[in-house]
Amino acid sequence: MKTAYRPIFVARQPIFDRNGDVWGYELLYRASNTVSMDGSSPSTATSRVISDGLSLALDSVTDSKKILINFSRHMLLVESATVLPPEICIPEVLEDVGITPEIVSAVKRLKKAGYLIAVDDYVGQPGMEPMLKLADIVKVDMLGMKLSEVEKLSRTLTKYNCKLLAEKVENRGMFDLAVSLDYSYFQGFYFAKPELIEGRKISSCALTRFQLMKDLSSPDYCVDDVAKTISHDVGLSHRLLRYVSAVSHYAKIRSLSHAVAMLGLWPLKQWLMITMLSDTSREDRSQELIYQSACRGKFMEIIADSIAGNKFDRDSLFLLGLFSNLDALLGLPMAEITGHLPLDDTLNNTLCGEETPLSGLLNMLKAVEAADWATVAAALQQYSIPETDAAEAYTKAGAWAHKTLAAG
Known part of the structure; x- marks a missing residue:
């Protein structure tokens, strides 16, 4: 009998620590239109995509690694994250959720339930302070910012009790900058690109x-x-x-x-x-x-x-x-x-x-x-x-x- 698969793509993007070891993965889902066509509510369909997608992804992830998953405003308010195990899964609060009292309360409930919280794509946008106070990890978008802007932004984050994750790290210079600014984690295509070394020969x-x-x-x-x-x-x-x-x-x-x-x-x-x-x-x-x-x-x-x-x-x-x-x-x-x-x-x-x-x-x-x-x-x-x-x-x-x- 053929195994039944839901039509879900799960992209995994590795996150490295300062030693160059894989610390965790960000999981990004793409579900086909057929997933939500069975009469279920949007919140139920969303939760099912997350839980099913995580089950599929865990077949290819070492047990000790952390899993980061994006959560929209709707997903936070309907508490979709509670279908995930808090010991390995870290909800990412998207940059466009809108920091309202309802969102802050939803995130506080997740923290009380044992979840670590990550704030995604932070570039210094105003109004994020209540979420930064709750965040365990802040992901800083390195792409498109000047050196001085990255340095200034990083200094402002030192007053919060959180670790910094540099995302969209595209080259060695961006990686070295993030290391010098005491970032803990790193994510981006730099880690999958060839570092061509002049004069190197095949051994x-x-x-x-x-x-x-x-x-x-x-x-x-x-x-x-x-x-x-x-x-x-x-x-x-x-x-x-x-x-x-x-x-x-x-x-x-x-x-x-x-x-x-x-x-x-x-x-x-x-x-x-x-x-x-x-x-x-x-x-x-x-x-x-x-x-x-x-x-x-x-x-x-x-x-x-x-x-x-x-x-x-x-x-x-x-x-x-x-x-x-x-x-x-x-x-x-x-x-x-x-x-x-x-x-x-x-x-x-x-x-x-x-x-x-x-x-x-x-x-x-x-x-x-x-x-x-x-x-x-x-x-x-x-x-x-x-x-x-x-x-x-x-x-x-x-x-x-x-x-x-x-x-x-």
Whole structure:
């Protein structure tokens, strides 16, 4: 029996602490029009989207991480947040809620119930003082403000008992500024962009991994070859057995060959490629990019059958998603990296930013991650992909990526 999925996209955006470790995630939802068409009231539908979306998101989030969720005026007044666990969920008060006595009372009730409170997109707008006094975290929008404005705003916030979160951090300069102003948390595309370092070369270790990835992506690479590759590495063999135990219902594994046979060739290749990517760095920032890459690859693979005309190869789409963050992971231009990978022209050109028949799919995934729902909707229409199929595929891909990396 097919699992019933509500058509909900859940974009997760990582929030880092001063050490560069992932402290939590902001979850941004996009529910299709069908969610609220079952006769339920707007408040009920909103609460259901939040609770269902959180359940889906938790399949791909480590238990100890905090979850930040935007709350509109209506959602605060109908106490939608109370469907969420206060020990991990932090409501974000949006900048346009209007600070009225009713809103202040609603937020006070949430704090009394044990919730931490975040104020979103603060840029010094007047009238926010009652909310700033209640806030545990204030998110300061760094984009578009001058250095002097950021410094002045940050100083005014020191009188409140709250921690500062710099959002929309786009580059290293903005990050360093926020650190110097004693910000505790950081969020933005800076953490997902490549830091190109002049003169850097691909290491011999990375070249070895690329060669193995080249072999793995070949249709001639057989199960025996994969098993032989794994058997030469005790640590890799142990990690494979852990992964098989996590994804299989088998109680006992007789041998490495048995484990290989249980998984199947393509799932095993996928696991190996992700494991090798994961080994490029153990920093939280890189691990977040690797999760994103794995999620992209699996989504591309799953959604291939839903694309009108079914004209794209599933395996090629998986590789496109998986390799889409290599420049950020290695700090090298994508063109230099792809020169070491045996990709066909379409994959290579797509990864290097050229317009191809696959560009729209990759851009759609980036739009999901940025919660740019208008672009997502346009891409789904372009490829004639049903929204319910895409939402289900994205949920499955996130859960798969999390399980694969956790077991590795």
